[in-house]
Amino acid sequence: EPEVTQTPSHQVTQMGQEVILRCVPISNHLYFYWYRQILGQKVEFLVSFYNNEISEKSEIFDDQFSVERPDGSNFTLKIRSTKLEDSAMYFCASSVLGQAVQPQHFGDGTRLSIL
Amino acid sequence: DQQVKQNSPSLSVQEGRISILNCDYTNSMFDYFLWYKKYPAEGPTFLISISSIKDKNEDGRFTVFLNKSAKHLSLHIVPSQPGDSAVYFCAARLIQGAQKLVFGQGTRLTINP
Numbered sequence: 001e002p003e004v005t006q007t008p009s010h011q012v013t014q015m016g017q018e019v020i021l022r023c024v025p026i027s028n029h030l031y032f033y034w035y036r037q038i039l040g041q042k043v044e045f046l047v048s049f050y051n052n053e054i055s056e057k058s059e060i061f062d063d064q065f066s067v068e069r070p071d072g073s074n075f076t077l078k079i080r081s082t083k084l085e086d087s088a089m090y091f092c093a094s095s096v097l098g099q100a101v102q103p104q105h106f107g108d109g110t111r112l113s114i115l
Numbered sequence: 116d117q118q119v120k121q122n123s124p125s126l127s128v129q130e131g132r133i134s135i136l137n138c139d140y141t142n143s144m145f146d147y148f149l150w151y152k153k154y155p156a157e158g159p160t161f162l163i164s165i166s167s168i169k170d171k172n173e174d175g176r177f178t179v180f181l182n183k184s185a186k187h188l189s190l191h192i193v194p195s196q197p198g199d200s201a202v203y204f205c206a207a208r209l210i211q212g213a214q215k216l217v218f219g220q221g222t223r224l225t226i227n228p
Contacts, residue, residue: 004158031214043159043204043218056215091158095214103149104216106158 002026004107006092012113013082021077021110023092032075033093033104034067036060043091049075079112087114118142119207121219129227134192136222138205141186145207149216150179150190153202162203163190195226 005024013019025032034046047057049067066078075094079086089111093104120139128134136150146167151159165172165179165188172179178191192199205219 006158033214035216042220043206045215045217048214050214058215093158103161103164104214105161106151108156108158 004092004094004105006090006107006110008110009108010111010113012115015084015114016081019079019082019112021079021090021092021112023075023077023107024073025075025092025094026105027073029094029096029105031055031095031097031104032067032069033095034077035091035093035106036088037091037109038085038088046077082112082114084114087112118145119205119217119219121203121205121222123222124220125223125225127225127227128195130197131194134190134195134199134224134226136190136192136203136205136224138188138190138219139186140188140207142207142209142217143186144210145217146210147208148179148181148188149206149208150177151204151206152199153204153221159204192224195224197226197228200224200226 007022032049035043037043045058047061048055064080068076089109091106091109093106095104096102118141149164150162152162153159163174163177163179165181170181176192181188202221202223204221206216
């Protein structure tokens with residue numbers, strides 16, 4: 001069964017450094033998402049992306065965050081200047097459509113640790 | 116943000132019996148509800164969903180019930196198996212056309228042999 005893949009599985013970065021998290025969505029999917037889960041808290045929506053632009057974003061997704069689809073297969077999340085509170089599990093997801101009864105399929109996540 | 120709540124952080128059920136996981140929501144603009152299962156070190160895996168225009172959806176051992184008047188949904192697993200031990204998340208989507216999912220806190224289900 002096709003799956004969403006994320007790399008790396010664990011990223012350790014110094015505070016203030018830039019980090020890029022990478023995702024390969026399922027090939028025929030058109031909508032892409034990033035979520036995060038801070039330890040002990042809920043899974044939170046960050047951003048959705050369709051047709052090479054952001055279609056929705058949360059208040060968490062401020063100017064320090066950006067997303068990109070640099071080629072036909074990768075979808076990336078960049079954090080420009082990381083803070084301690086960015087430490088979390090980051091999940092990428094994709095779906096065939098953004099509407100109707102099409103579930104989002106998640107990758108196994110990247111654990112981001114900011115020191 | 117307490118729009119989707121799972122009030123039981125954990126649940127323990129004997130193998131072969133029914134597991135019932137509950138979820139409450141506050142926003143009547145949710146139109147679509149999903150249940151995800153999550154094992155340690157893995158991402159959430161989609162289990163089953165239900166549209167707000169239905170009150171029941173069944174898929175094998177899994178059934179989701181929706182009570183719109185009570186703003187409550189539940190996931191029934193019958194019979195429960197050891198492989199069902201995981202964290203279960205309830206999620207809801209705001210209005211048709213929006214893509215954002217709002218998650219509950221999760222319930223850790225343990226199936227005892």
